[in-house]
Amino acid sequence: MLPLICGGALTAVNYHDLNFRAAPKTMTTSNFWQHKILSPKTLNRADLIFCLSENTRHDILKFKSNLSSKLKVVYPGVESFPTFQEPLQKLPEKFLFTIGTLEPRKNLNTLINAYLKLKEQNSSYPFSLVIAGRLGWKSEGLTKLLKEGNLESKGIFFVENPVDEVLAWLYQKCSAFLFPSTHEGFGLPLIEALREGKICIASDIPVFHEILERDVDLFAEPLSVDSWVSSLLQLPNKKLKRPSVWDASQWTWDQTAKKIEEGLIDLWKHRKELHR
Numbered sequence: 001m002l003p004l005i006c007g008g009a010l011t012a013v014n015y016h017d018l019n020f021r022a023a024p025k026t027m028t029t030s031n032f033w034q035h036k037i038l039s040p041k042t043l044n045r046a047d048l049i050f051c052l053s054e055n056t057r058h059d060i061l062k063f064k065s066n067l068s069s070k071l072k073v074v075y076p077g078v079e080s081f082p083t084f085q086e087p088l089q090k091l092p093e094k095f096l097f098t099i100g101t102l103e104p105r106k107n108l109n110t111l112i113n114a115y116l117k118l119k120e121q122n123s124s125y126p127f128s129l130v131i132a133g134r135l136g137w138k139s140e141g142l143t144k145l146l147k148e149g150n151l152e153s154k155g156i157f158f159v160e161n162p163v164d165e166v167l168a169w170l171y172q173k174c175s176a177f178l179f180p181s182t183h184e185g186f187g188l189p190l191i192e193a194l195r196e197g198k199i200c201i202a203s204d205i206p207v208f209h210e211i212l213e214r215d216v217d218l219f220a221e222p223l224s225v226d227s228w229v230s231s232l233l234q235l236p237n238k239k240l241k242r243p244s245v246w247d248a249s250q251w252t253w254d255q256t257a258k259k260i261e262e263g264l265i266d267l268w269k270h271r272k273e274l275h276r
Helices: 029-045 054-063 065-070 109-119 138-147 164-173 189-196 206-212 225-233 252-268
Strands: 012-015 046-051 071-073 095-099 128-133 156-160 175-179 199-203 218-220
Touching: 012 218, 029 095, 046 054, 046 065, 046 206, 046 252, 054 071, 054 206, 065 071, 095 164, 095 189, 109 128, 109 138, 109 156, 109 225, 128 138, 128 164, 138 156, 156 206, 175 189, 189 199, 189 206, 218 225
Parallel strands: 012 046, 046 071, 095 128, 095 175, 128 156, 175 199, 199 218
Antiparallel strands: none
16 A cells, blocks of 8 residues: 655556455455545556556456556566475375365365265275465364364365475475465466476356466366366366476566566656656
């Protein structure tokens, strides 16, 4: 958010999403009201608005259609993983992997229910499910289930707050990556999994089609347990729809920095027109 007083300076802001409009139920009450009150002022006063995706840009334009000339989409980059090390806890050799803060929009309950339903139908299903992440808001029930629900006996394992080396190991050793979010500004974990040459199943939401429609192997209806079961059932025989060595050259921080620099230089060149 911009400060209330900018002293006439040129201003640029970066928006990951517009959740207070597009997905208000994914926010805490305090965060929702902060954005609801301050975001309109910031969007109106900013001279340049960087958007994390076309989806974010679209959400902003639905809210304020007169801001088109201010908006510039700049995708983030992906860093290389460090050398991996074995995780602290024993995990199965063949596993599916997902990562995300334990909060409603990550939709982990749907994924867990789908996996448990699948195992009931097919006890010989060859993959376990590994969920990694940190505790978030409205996660008490899910946290208790993951920690005390005896899920490991059913093939579900939880890795809390993995360090980078463990996270790298999980990406590199998993059989496939799953991303069941109901709403995202971008979806960086998908890029990280694709870079490691993994089969990916993602929620069928606009932003994932925008950035990775040709690369994601399967899409599932976000809140449909049966849709996720159907997608998971395809994994044992699923082949990659892209080369195993995926070209991640378009997702670099150097390119991100270059586009931000171009935007700021252009803003400076047109400063007199903006502040006439």
